[in-house]
Structures are given as structure tokens and as C-alpha cells.
Amino acid sequence: MKREELIRKWLDNELEPKELELFKALDDYEDLLRISNSMQSFKPDAFDTDVELNRLKKSLELKNQQKNWLKPLIAIAAAVVILFGIYQSLSLQETQVSTLASQKQEVKLPDNSNVFLNALSTVSFNEKEWDTQREVQLQGEAFFKVEKGSTFNVKTATGLVTVVGTQFTVKERDDLFEVVCYEGIVRVDHQGQSLVLKKGERYLNIHGALTFNTQTTELNPSWIDNISSFKSMPYSFVLAEFERQYDIKFVENDIDSQQLFTGSFPHDDMDFALKSITLPLNLKYIRNNRMITLKGEQKK
Known part of the structure; x- marks a missing residue:
């Protein structure tokens, strides 16, 4: 028996036991039941079997069209979400290098500037944004050899060191913050103060006490050796x-x-x-x- 004939007889409550089993075996049997239940809440003045059968067929066709239309849309949306997540992850991803106790390490930055980390220190930077912003985060102590170019920033928890092209050290340990300029010019912003260091000058702050006019004749920090x-x-x-x-x-x-x-x-x-x-x-x-x-x- 054809599917349409089974549905018509079901609507008219004329299905025989064997026909009822065939009707229940239809692929969209559950959908037909749900549609029938929802239609029972309506009380039309008159009931025309052929009209209702056509309406039901159209409803089922529309539902199948919606399913076929939604599947590729959901797949596209999922792909967009995944790609956006990957993009965000890559754009925010930072390179981080840390040293252990009794360990030192040299780090090459994207512009060929060099960072020499002392023991128990960490430097991090975003390689993706390096062309527009040369900036590193530092915890501990490091010696920098910066290639000339755009402004270069070293950020610590309590201070900011800004240069263009020079050699200097930055140290932040507990209540000590120190910057020594070995070449070029360095600007230090720390605890509300801003000052400029020239070659051989050192900024030292211990327990909040400032010592600025300290001089050094060293060419690089001794811990490098x-x-x-x-x-x-x-x-x-x-x-x-x-x-x-x-x-x-x-x-x-x-x-x-x-x-x-x-x-x-x-x-x-x-x-x-x-x-x-x-x-x-x-x-x-x-x-x-x-x-x-x-x-x-x-x-x-």
C-alpha cells in the first residue's frame, strides 16, 4: 500500500491491524504523530480528509526542506567558530622562555635583538604583533642587546623601560628594581618617576629608596661571565x-x-x-x- 493511502486511512481511523503495522514502520511515523497531536488542539468547523492530507504532506515537505537547509548552515557556522578560535589563539599566543636556578639562556627576538636571561627569570613576547609593537614582559633579570628600529619596551610588574637601540639590563627581584645602561639611551618609568639614563648610568631602587647617580664602567653585566x-x-x-x-x-x-x-x-x-x-x-x-x-x- 502506498504511503499516502496509509496516511489517509490513518487520518480517517480506517487502518486495519496489518495496515497499522505498515504505518508504524514509516520513516516519519514519529513526526506524523507529533503533527497530529499538535493539530488536535484545534477544533475546525469541518474536516476534509483530502485537504488535511495535502496540508500534512506540505508540512512534512517543508520540514524536510528545513532539515536539508539547516545541515550545511550548521556545518558552516561550526567551521567559522573553529577558525575564529584558531585565529584568536594564534593572535594572542605568546612566546615565553624561563630559566631554572643556576641556569642562564640567550633568547633571540624576531628582529634579531638578543635577551640574556639570568637564573630564575622569565621573558615573554608576542611574535605575531612584533612588527607593530616591540615589547617584552620580564620577570627577574635580563641583559638586552636591542637592534635599532621602532620603540622597544620592557615591561615589569613595577616599571617600564623604553629604548630604540641600545644595551642595558633590567632587574626586578622582590623589593629591588635596577636598570643599567651600557650603550645608547634608556628611559625608565618607575613608581611615578620618569628619567633618562645614558651610557654608564644606573637606576637603583631598593625598598622604595632611590639611587640614581651611580656610575659603572663595565661593558656588560658581570653575570654574563x-x-x-x-x-x-x-x-x-x-x-x-x-x-x-x-x-x-x-x-x-x-x-x-x-x-x-x-x-x-x-x-x-x-x-x-x-x-x-x-x-x-x-x-x-x-x-x-x-x-x-x-x-x-x-x-x-
Whole structure:
């Protein structure tokens, strides 16, 4: 029996048991039931089987057309969403390089500028936007050799360093912020102040106290050559740098961590390095694996 005849007899409640089984086997049986149920809420004055059959056929045809039309549209929409997500991910994706304790690393930027990271430091930048904005984010300490070109920014949590083409270091550790200019001109914006550094000048801020007129004759930071140097620096910063370079931990007994220290220590000989930072202050130490206990002179 043809599909249309089954539907007509179903509408007229004339289906025999075998015909009812054939009707239930139709592909759109569930759709027919839903349409029939929705039509039961209406009470027309008169019911014409042929008219209703044609109306039902048109409804089913329209529904199938909608399905066929929606499928490619949904596929296109899904593809657009996926492509947009990939574009957003690529456009926002940043390159990030980090160093571990006792590790240093050179990073080549898209314009061939160089960044030399000291231990436990992180630099990040967006290569996709580099042509329009030369900018890096820094945590820790790094030495920069910047190629000439558009403005080059180094952003830290508390300060901004701006240059065009020069060599300089930026250091931000705890309550210390330092910028040293080795070549060219550097502008520093930090804690509401803006100033310009020329070759050999250093900006140093420790615990909020500013020291600007410090001079240096070095051509690059000493840690590039595996030596940490200090001039009138609180001893706590010396110990912190030692921990980063040797991946150890200090325990202090009767130590004045705010006393000033001038000197240096190498990064490739721990025993000699320990003597370099303890003997000038008459300190003793006990080494136990990765833990070093410092002892000061007993007070009488």
C-alpha cells in the first residue's frame, strides 16, 4: 500500500491491524504523530480528509526542506567558530622562555635583538604583533642587546623601560628594581618617576629608596661571565642571588641581613663562592647537601 493511502486511512481511523503495522514502520511515523497531536488542539468547523492530507504532506515537505537547509548552515557556522578560535589563539599566543636556578639562556627576538636571561627569570613576547609593537614582559633579570628600529619596551610588574637601540639590563627581584645602561639611551618609568639614563648610568631602587647617580664602567653585566658582583648592596640580596645561582637554601643564625656588602662570587665553584661572601663579614658556614647554615659572631 502506498504511503499516502496509509496516511489517509490513518487520518480517517480506517487502518486495519496489518495496515497499522505498515504505518508504524514509516520513516516519519514519529513526526506524523507529533503533527497530529499538535493539530488536535484545534477544533475546525469541518474536516476534509483530502485537504488535511495535502496540508500534512506540505508540512512534512517543508520540514524536510528545513532539515536539508539547516545541515550545511550548521556545518558552516561550526567551521567559522573553529577558525575564529584558531585565529584568536594564534593572535594572542605568546612566546615565553624561563630559566631554572643556576641556569642562564640567550633568547633571540624576531628582529634579531638578543635577551640574556639570568637564573630564575622569565621573558615573554608576542611574535605575531612584533612588527607593530616591540615589547617584552620580564620577570627577574635580563641583559638586552636591542637592534635599532621602532620603540622597544620592557615591561615589569613595577616599571617600564623604553629604548630604540641600545644595551642595558633590567632587574626586578622582590623589593629591588635596577636598570643599567651600557650603550645608547634608556628611559625608565618607575613608581611615578620618569628619567633618562645614558651610557654608564644606573637606576637603583631598593625598598622604595632611590639611587640614581651611580656610575659603572663595565661593558656588560658581570653575570654574563658567570660572576655576580655587588657594590654596597644589602647582604640579603647577595644571599638571594647566591641561592638562584647554586639552587641552594640559606639558614641564617645571628646574621645582619641588611649590612652592606661589596664584592663578588663565581657561579662555577661553590666552595670558593661561599668563602667570597662569608670571609669579608667574618661569617662561618656549615654545608649540608642543599642547605647552608650561616653563623655570625657570638655577641658577648
